[in-house]
Amino acid sequence: MNEDLLQFIWSMQLLETNALFTSDNEKIEILQAGTLNTNAGPDFLHAKIKIGDTIWAGHIEIHIKASDWKLHAHQTDPAFNNVILHVVLMDDGYDNGIPVLELNGKIPGRLLNKYAAMMQTAAWIPCEKHINQFPEIKWKSWLQRLTAERLEQKALHIEERLHYNKNDWEETCYQLIARSFGAPINSDAMEQVANALPLKTILRHKNDPTQVEALIFGTAGFLESSYKELYPHKLQSEYRFLKNKFELIAPSLQWKFSRLRPASFPTIRLSQLAALICKTDALFDKLILQNDVKKMESVFAIHPGEYWKEHYHFKKAAKVSVSGLGKSTIQIILMNTVAPIKYLYGLKNGKQEMIDDAIALLEKLKPEKNSIIANWAQLGFTAMNAAESQAMIQLKKEYCDNRNCLHCHVGYFVLGMQE
Structure with missing residues (x-):
């Protein structure tokens, strides 16, 4: 038994008898059980009860034991001054001057049995039978x-990142897009690349795809090996210069290739991220402030450089050409990244239409x-x-x-x- 269950029983008035009496043996009639309070203060607000011949209006507090009132220090909290009934599972004798209703023996056994079964079942969900x-x-x-709850939950995490980025929506959008490119198993590593390589730095070289790839692959740690091919050598040379110019510090990363299809290899995803940045320098405007799904999808219609049409890795030639993002991948990015950012932007700026747009976007995408x-x-x-x-x-x-x-x-x- 816990207080949540007692609150549920009280709110639904799932009691075995209407013959209720206080611990002082005064008859109780529940006229209004009250409204469950999800904030601080008594558990149920604006209740109405009849004790003896007197009708009382006020609040109700629920506890397992009567002495929990003192344990929770309610006697010193003015918010509890208007409590008219103390509902407990067991009355252990604590007297705070408020009428006490003990529920022990008044709760239907079938309800307790069903609740216990749901808590203990090994089924995929507790209520699978019902x-x-x-x-x-x-x-x-x-x-x-x-x-809406899931979008709010994601928005809270994004808000923390936005605060860290000093309310820079564009930088935040870039970091989250980069993270989404790493799904399903390289998200953290992709995020660390974006954190170590500010978007403003990359955009200074967006007109030179080779330099953009050098910055991204260098920060990702892929330019530390020895290569025989000309293109990786060129990237290494560019990165050495740019690293010193911008005083970049590459994080130590563990990239995962095993059990991934070539289209999801981190090297391919990094090349696609580079292509996206070269193509679009205003991701936030073109994704978050946009409502047309087709136009959002077109932002991700990207084509990395020629080298990646023939390679999965710097040392591995491709048997089948892989270059652009697949439609399902784009939809996942819109669902897990674009919609939550749009939702947060609406919340922080008081724009209900943006909140509605975020939900509408999800409704337009396939499950x-x-x-x-x-x-x-x-x-x-x-x-x-x-x-x-x-x-x-x-x-x-x-x-x-x-x-x-x-x-x-x-x-x-x-x-x-x-x-």
């Missing part, structure tokens, strides 16, 4: 909430394909677009995996079902 009874209209509404989405489909819940697939990922990771059922609309419904 979720098909959740109304579709409520499912769609919950997915919309989860989409991603991964094991989480596949498992939801097996349960009968198919994502129709990227907004829904992102919502389903949020639901699984933040609620199902954490057994956060009491704060989930599905879990709330399942636990409150009458059987």
Whole structure:
């Protein structure tokens, strides 16, 4: 038993009896259970109860034991001055002058058994046996909430980076795009390259693709080996000059090639990043301040230099030409990077239309394909677009995996079902 479960039971009034009495044996009638408070202060606000012949209006506090009132120091907090009822699982005798209602013995056993089963099950999601009874209209509404929640969660991480970059949206956008180019397993390394190599530095040489590649591959640590071919030698020479000119410090990186298709090799991705920067010097304007998906996708219609049409690596010739980004990769970048930045920009600048545009962008993109989405489909819940697939990922990771059922609309419904 925990306070979250007690709050759920109180909010739904899932008690076995209407014959309720205080610890002083005064009859209680619950006229209004109150509104759950998600901020500091009492657990339920603006409740109305009748004790004996007197009707009281005020707040309600929930605890496991009556003495938790003192443990939490509520007696010194003015926010609790208007509490009219102290609801506890067990009354251990602590008297704070407020009527106490003990719930021990008044909670339905079937509810406790169902909750325990959901907490202990080895099923993919706790409510797997009951979720098909959740109304579709409520499912769609919950997915919309989860989409916004996931965007907000991502926006918080981006805001930290934006603060570090002194509110430079363009630099922040560049760093996040670079990170997205490293998916699925080289994201951290790509991000470190972008952090060590400011966009402003690269843009000073954007009209010379060779110098841009020299800066990027040098910072990434790929120009430290000995090469026989002319092009890598040229990059090494350019990088030595540019490194001294800009006093660049290359981070120590571990690049991963194993189990990747050549199209996802970090060398290919770095060459594509170089091509993107040479092509577009205003990523933020052309991606974040843009609403046309086709135009956003066209930003990533990039073609690296001739060398990378014939190589996967500096020492490895390509059997099949790989140059541009695939459509699915572009969609993932729009979904995981562009939409969250757009959402944050709307939040920070009070532009609701930008927030709506971020969600609309996800609704226009295809759902991603991964094991989480596949498992939801097996349960009968198919994502129709990227907004829904992102919502389903949020639901699984933040609620199902954490057994956060009491704060989930599905879990709330399942636990409150009458059987």
